[in-house]
Amino acid sequence: MECGKTFSRPTTLKEHQYIHSGEKKPFSCDQCGSRFSISSSLKTHQSPIHVTSVIR
Numbered sequence: 001m002e003c004g005k006t007f008s009r010p011t012t013l014k015e016h017q018y019i020h021s022g023e024k025k026p027f028s029c030d031q032c033g034s035r036f037s038i039s040s041s042l043k044t045h046q047s048p049i050h051v052t053s054v055i056r
Helices: 010-021 039-055
Strands: none
Touching: none
């Protein structure tokens, strides 16, 4: 399915395609189970939230 949007990076296109696939939040945090639609949001979540549990 095409919506006509264009992206300069293939990863951005792939993340956008999740909107059309019905898979709304394919990226999940392995420590707390929170789910995200974009991989960078998962990485942003993991840094401040779970960094203390990794250090200890």
